[in-house]
Amino acid sequence: MTDKITDAPWHTMQVDEVIGNLVTNVNTGLNLTEVEDRLRKYGHNQLEEKEGVSPIMLFLGQFNDFIVWVLIAAAIVSGFMGELVDTMAIIAIVIINAIIGFVQEYRAEKSLAALQKMASPFSKVLRDGEMHSIPSREIVLGDIVLLEAGDYVPADGRLCSSFSLRTQEASLTGESTPVGKSTEPLENPSLPIGDRENMMFMGTAVTSGKGTCVIVATGMRTELGKIAGLIQEAGKEETPLQRKLEVFGKKLVYLCLGIVTIVFLLELWRKDPLLEAFLTSVSLAVAAIPEGLPAIVTIALALGVQRMVKRHVLIRKLPSVETLGCATV
Numbered sequence: 001m002t003d004k005i006t007d008a009p010w011h012t013m014q015v016d017e018v019i020g021n022l023v024t025n026v027n028t029g030l031n032l033t034e035v036e037d038r039l040r041k042y043g044h045n046q047l048e049e050k051e052g053v054s055p056i057m058l059f060l061g062q063f064n065d066f067i068v069w070v071l072i073a074a075a076i077v078s079g080f081m082g083e084l085v086d087t088m089a090i091i092a093i094v095i096i097n098a099i100i101g102f103v104q105e106y107r108a109e110k111s112l113a114a115l116q117k118m119a120s121p122f123s124k125v126l127r128d129g130e131m132h133s134i135p136s137r138e139i140v141l142g143d144i145v146l147l148e149a150g151d152y153v154p155a156d157g158r159l160c161s162s163f164s165l166r167t168q169e170a171s172l173t174g175e176s177t178p179v180g181k182s183t184e185p186l187e188n189p190s191l192p193i194g195d196r197e198n199m200m201f202m203g204t205a206v207t208s209g210k211g212t213c214v215i216v217a218t219g220m221r222t223e224l225g226k227i228a229g230l231i232q233e234a235g236k237e238e239t240p241l242q243r244k245l246e247v248f249g250k251k252l253v254y255l256c257l258g259i260v261t262i263v264f265l266l267e268l269w270r271k272d273p274l275l276e277a278f279l280t281s282v283s284l285a286v287a288a289i290p291e292g293l294p295a296i297v298t299i300a301l302a303l304g305v306q307r308m309v310k311r312h313v314l315i316r317k318l319p320s321v322e323t324l325g326c327a328t329v
Contacts, residue, residue, distance in 0.1 A: 008021065008216075009189040010158045010199065010216045011158070011185065011186045011191060011196040011198050011199050012185055012186055012187065012188075012189050013158070013185055014185050015158070015159075015160050015183060015214075018158045018214055018216070019160075019214060022141055022142040022214060022216065023142060024142035024143075024144065024214060025144075026144055026160050026212070026214065027126075027129070028126065028127075028128065028129040029125065029126035029127045029128065029129070029143060029144040030127055030128075030140070030142050030143060030144075031127065031128050032127070032128065034142070035127065035138075035140055035143075038140035038141055038142065039138070039140055042140060042141060042218060042219070042221075043218075043219055044137045044138065044218075044219065045136060045137050045138065045139040045140070045154065045155050045218035045219050046137045046219055047219065047220060047224070047225055047228045048219070048220055048228070048229075055102075055106060058102055058105055058106060059098060059102045062097070062098035062099075062101040062102055063094070063098060065242075065245075065294070066245070066246045066249040066250065067245055067246075067248075067249045067293060067294050068094055068097070068098075068294055069249075070249055070252060070253060070289060071090050071093065071094050071289065071294065072090075072094060074090055074286045074289045075087050075090040075091050075094070077282055077285075077286055078090065078286055081282065081283065081286075083283075083286075086286065093292060093294070093295050094294070096295060097294045097295045097298050100295075100298045100299065100302055101298055101318055104302055104305055104315075104318050105316060105317060105318070108314055108315060108316040108317075121135060121136060122134065122135060122136060123135075123136045123139060123145055123151075123154040124145065124146040124147075124151075125139060125143050125144065125145055125146070126143075126144040126145075126146065126212075127143070131146065136154035136155075139154050139155050139215055139218060140215065140218060141215055141216065141217070141218060142214065142215060143214070143215045144160065144212055144213075144214055144215075145157060145212065145213055145214075145215060146210070146211075146212050147165070147200065147206050147210060147211055147212070147213065148206060148209075148210040149206050149207060149208050149209065149210065150205075150206065151205070151206045152203070152204070152205050152206075153167070153200045153201060153202055153203065153204045153205070153206070153213075154202065154215075155202050155215045155217060155218045155219075155222055156199065156200065156201050156202055156215070156216055156217035156218075156221075156222040156223060157199070157200045157213030157214055157215045157216055158198060158199060158200075158213060158214050158216050159181055159182070159183045159198045159199070159200060159211055159212075159213045160183065160211070160212045160213055160214055161183060161211050161212045162181050162182055162183050162209065162211040163209050163210050163211060164208060164209035164210075165180070165181040165206065165208070165209035165210060165211040166178040166179060166180050166181065166206070166207045166208045166209055167179055167181060167200065167204050167205060167206050167207060168204060168205045168206075168207050169194065169201060169204045171203050171204060171224075172193065172201050172203060172204055172223060172224060172227075173193055173194035174194075175194055178207045178208070179194070179197065180197065181197055181198065181200070181209075181211065182197050182198055183198055184197075184198060185198065186198060193223055200213045201222065201223050201224065202217075202222040202223065202224040202225070203224045238319075239319040239320065239322055239323045239326075240322065240323065240326050241297070241319055241322040241323075242319050245297070252288075252289065252290075255288065256285035256286075256288055256289065257285070259281065259284050259285045259288060260281045260282060260284075260285045261281075262281075263277075263280060263281035263284055264277050264278060264280075264281040267280055267281065298318065301318040301319065301321055301322060302318065304321040304322070304325075305318060305321050308321060308324075
């Protein structure tokens with residue numbers, strides 16, 4: 001069995017041809033020696049996950065925003081000028097803003113981790129002519145898996161038998177209604193995943209009937225694994241709101257610098273003391289900064305996230321709810 005076998009168009013083949021290519025037996029399954037060899041060659045049947053962000057880094061990440069930096073700078077300037085009330089108010093706003101964002105993202109991370117645990121940890125597999133219940137992560141290419149109503153499909157497989165079998169594939173294809181399955185081969189090699197009626201896919205659920213399938217892909221080689229890999233490789237991109245706030249923050253800084261310069265020059269023209277002219281101009285610049293803006297934006301986004309939660313939608317990052325609002329398709 002070569003590495004190229006994992007990318008074969010299984011849905012176009014007859015069941016006997018699939019069984020032959022995977023060097024297995026639909027009546028007895030694999031033996032222990034073959035299972036161990038394939039585990040060493042292809043690895044365990046599990047999705048690889050990047051190391052999660054620690055709570056401390058998650059909290060510190062809330063300060064990685066241009067507007068927040070402007071507020072922190074304003075707090076420092078106010079402190080040097082002796083305006084302790086303004087300083088404490090700005091710091092309080094920044095911290096409250098960070099706490100709201102942290103709590104939302106932390107809850108989302110925990111909820112996503114809980115969802116991952118919903119997948120069935122065990123599967124019924126035919127080995128050495130007997131049916132065994134084994135951890136799903138130990139399934140290998142060529143295993144014959146028995147599926148019944150209520151089971152989660154542990155890996156991608158080609159159906160060998162089907163008795164009124166229907167599956168819910170919304171998590172993979174977006175199709176909301178259960179899909180009927182059959183064992184007949186399909187002609188088109190490039191057929192979309194949602195139309196491959198003789199295939200079972202990792203992460204989908206059996207809603208009715210029963211059947212058996214031979215495993216043709218495990219772990220990151222499954223269709224779900226390919227999606228997981230693409231998500232992990234995706235770069236960070238700012239949302240429309242974040243871009244607008246950054247542009248606004250830069251304009252605000254330029255405006256404050258302009259105010260400082262103009263007022264400072266006017267004070268000098270009036271022959272006021274140098275230090276007093278500087279402090280007056282800086283005070284006006286700090287006063288021009290809308291300290292409540294980040295908190296208002298964060299609270300508005302948090303309310304949007306809570307409304308989505310009531311509709312059973314999990315949102316990991318607060319700004320993402322605004323991105324959803326910008327989507328037209």
